[in-house]
Amino acid sequence: MRCGFISIIGEPNVGKSTLLNTVIGTKLAIVTPKPQTTRHRILGVKNLPDAQLVFLDTPGIHRGKTRLSRFMMQAVDEALIDPQIVLYMTDANRSPYPDLAFLRRHLRQPDVTVFWLLNKTDRMASAQLLPLIDDFPDKDAFAEVLPLSALRGDNVGALVDCLVRYLPESPAHFPPDMPTDRDERFLIAELIREQVMLRTHEEVPYAVAVEVEEFRERRDGGVEIEASVMVEKASQKGILVGRQGQMIKAIGTQARRAIGGLLHCPVRLHLVVRVRRNWKEHAGTLRTLGFGEMRG
Ligand SMILES: Nc1nc2c(ncn2[C@@H]2O[C@H](COP(=O)(O)OP(=O)(O)OP(=O)(O)O)[C@@H](O)[C@H]2O)c(=O)[nH]1
Ligand SMILES: [Mg+2]
Structure with a gap:
């Protein structure tokens, strides 16, 4: 048996x-x-017969000044404390080269x-790929270079095979029926936030956080969920609610479908938009959103 931690890092949007969702085969992280x-470190477990x-x-990886941004970068930092393998992902079409200085500072x-x-x-012709990799002087810093x-x-199966070869012999760390360490409330809040991010623009997607406040199982087998969608300003609340409530209704309908797919049962979803000024700086609010204490 082989087992180990594999951290996926890289710039936003790469x-x-x-990749996490494709490898695990279920949607654990919103895209x-x-x-x-x-915004969080999300753990996903892939079980194979012998690994x-x-x-x-x-x-x-980004530079942001808010306390939320610092927590986000802390999550990257923590994922680099003790992994067996780091996957440094880049977008081959945009800025294809990893930041080795960052890696050396954080490992x-x-x-x-x-x-x-x-x-x-x-999104690119395969003929472009090899010269691109060849042109990177520090490519020897990597145990493997894999386009995918x-x-x-494409090539995700080859990646998994390759990872298994590099993992140490070790018993499994997690039970076989535990795909993630995140609970249902977290996944539900994320599915709601995904719909907000997909439907809003400019600063609004970044002004939003979602918290599941109530989660009740009904006697008929369905669930009833109440969630608050936090924004920073009244103007953002106006945008999220939309004319005659159309926007929040559309977000709710799509999120309800996604949550139904996750829980495999009928879902009733109530969304309330609340203005919570400066929530990105507010330690208590950030804690309820799953951002722990900063390490000293
Ligand atoms: N064409 C193409 N698009 C991809 C591929 N992988 C991801 N994308 C798209 O790239 C966008 C960003 O994907 P994410 O998986 O959210 O990227 P991320 O690195 O997790 O981004 P952050 O969480 O913001 O750091 C989405 O629109 C994806 O559909 C790929 O292999 N090919
Ligand atoms: Mg992501």
């Missing part, structure tokens, strides 16, 4: 969460075309195995 979609691969999806154990994954190869398409699954 496809880290897409949108907007950068900074993921258990424990993936950590992380927020995109606690410098001899960790690091792969360079060039994602979104479905997380979206289409």
Whole structure:
């Protein structure tokens, strides 16, 4: 048996969460075309007959000044404390080269195995790929360099096979029926936030946080969920609610479907939009959203 932690890092929007979902085969992390979609470290367990691969999806590497941003970057930092393997993912079409200085600053154990994954190869001609990799002077810093398409699954099987070879012999860390460490409330809040991010623009997607306040199982087998959608300003609340409540209604309908797919039961969803000024700086609010204490 082989087992180990595999951290997926990289700039925002390169496809880290897409890879997690493709490898695990279920949607554990939300995905949108907007950068900074993921805000937490999300664990996903892949069980094979003779191996258990424990993936950590992380927020995109960015420089932000808010306390929320610092927590997001702390999640990246924590995923780099003690992994067996790091997958440094880049978008082969946009900025294809990993930031080795960042990696060296953040890796606690410098001899960790690091792969360079060039994602979104479905968007480029394969003839462009090899010269691109060849041109990178530090490519020897990586144990493996793998082009792939997380979206289409191209080369993802080869990646998994390769990962197994690098993992140490070890018993499984997690029971076989535990795909993630996140609870249903977290996944539900994320599915709601995904719909908000997909339907809003400019600063609004980034002004929003979602908290599940009530989760009740009904006697008929369905569930009843109440969630608050937090925004920073009254003007953002206006946008989210929309004319005659159309926007929040559309968000609710899509989110309800997605949550039904997750829970496999009928869902009633009540969304309330609340203005909570400066929530990105508010330690108590951030704690309820799952951002722990900053390490000293
Ligand atoms: N064409 C193509 N698009 C992809 C691929 N992988 C991901 N995407 C798209 O890229 C966008 C970002 O994907 P995510 O998985 O959310 O990226 P991420 O790295 O997790 O982003 P953050 O959470 O913001 O750091 C989405 O629109 C995905 O559908 C791929 O292999 N090919
Ligand atoms: Mg993500």
